Amino acid sequence: MKSLDLRGTGTVFRYTVQQHYKNRSVLIFLLLLFLGALAVFPIRALIGGQSVTETKIKQVYFRNETGFVIEAEDIKKDAVFAGVEIIDTKDDDAELAKTIASEENAAASVMTIDREKMCFDIRTNYSAASEIGNAEAEALNQVLRQALHQALLRAQSVTAEQETLLHSAVYSQVAKVSDYLRDAEETGTDTHVFANLVYCYLIILLNTLAMSYVFQQCMEEKVSKLVESLLVSVSPTALILGKLLAVTLFIFFGLGLVVLGLFISFQIGSQMTDPQILTDMIKGVIQVDFSALHISGGTIALFLLCILLAYAIAASFSAIVGSCCSRTEDTQHASLAVVLFIMIGYLVGTIVPMFENDAAYNIVSLFPLTSIFSAFPNYVCGKITVGVFTVGLLIQAATAYFLIKTAGRVYRMMIFYRSAFPKPKQVIRMLREERAAAKYAAAGKEDPHGK
Secondary structure, X not given: OOOXXXXXXXXXXXHHHHHHHOOHHHHHHHHHHHHHHHHHHHHHHHOOOOOOOOOOOOEEEEEEOOOOOOOXXXXXXXXXXXXXXXXXXXXXXXXXHHHHHHOOOEEEEEEEEEOXXXXXXXXXXXXXXXXXXXXXXXXXXXXXXXXXXXXXXXXXXXXXXXXXXXXXXXXXXXOOHHHHHOOOOOOOHHHHHHHHHHHHHHHHHHHHHHHHHHHHHHHHHHOOHHHXXXXXXXXXXXXXXXXXXXXXXXXXHHHHHHHHHHHHHHHHHHHHOOHHHHHHHHHHHHOOOHHHOOOOHXXXXXXXXXXXXXXXXXXXXXXXXXXXXOOOOHHHHHHHHHHHHHHXXXXXXXXXXXXXXXXXXXXXXXXXXXXXXXXXXXXXXXOOOHHHHHHHHHHHHHXXXXXXXXXXXXXXXXXXXXXXXXXXXXXXXXXXXXXXXHHHHHOOOOOOOOO
């Protein structure tokens, strides 16, 4: 790394961090971000996730229009409703409304079936003047759902063992016979596609945050008087690297606050309600069985390494493009270039797993633009060998090195540039001229371009 002069990187990093966190709007935003994450699970508990341990409901007027027999014992199996009187009724909605309004702490539950849409509907109502709460009514509805489930199983004469098999997980796998004979461990197509999607979303999030922060820092330097003095003692590579390291701190500190807020939020929410309710909510959002993925300590270390390499490549490319911005409107051209850079890799990374082609896996895992999106999930899912994965990481590291070095050169060339946003050919020509000038200067000759 001799060709990279990194003297002064720490100075630039400290100065950028200090200036960023001196801004009150940044501190307010981080505080709101943390409070928002902190409130997620407690709010979920307050709006319907309370754990009901006792109920004020004394009678439940139950009208069953499904044609399936719902046993009162199935409802009373739940300890909360063991002492509740279940009264079968044929009254219509108007009569039920009068009944629960006239009786103390009574509720009315109606269960219907829509055979055209093939779905059930369970509605529980209670009087606003009663002591019954919304959480108790929701808990009753949940018990009625379980009772309906048991009624359906009885109607089909399903045994307990058959029910267990009915709800058992199913894993699928597609592999070549050569991989099968050598016991190659591969995940199924569904798991592979899911792993690629999640990983690609994470990379896009980091790249988008890097783009916005890097553009901001590059634009600020156009009017900064400090840069002119820094360029005397600090190399352009050290200058841009210090900025990129500061941006890295901004991004990962913000994400860390969100993770910390969610963790504390879950702990608080668990004290307010049954933790299983919150766990079920998370599973309902993700809807994936993580047991199909092979995760270990080594996998996590590789994950962090791949994330850092992908971030370094995206942030360096954003620095190259952002250095060409002289005006606020130039960021539109710069953003388009970075978005195209991101979307090409994302689309390839999400589409290729659907074709189950080893040659395609190897190509996208080696080409730098797609490798940052595809190499890690392909390796974790057993689609590429450790050799291909290692070569892909080395190519990524070399690409990051080249882009950081190029970003330093472009940053120095463009720091005093005030014209329209340059085209790629113009930037390449300027880089060639700058390199030629550096060679002539090193040889003690006059610059042929008169610079």
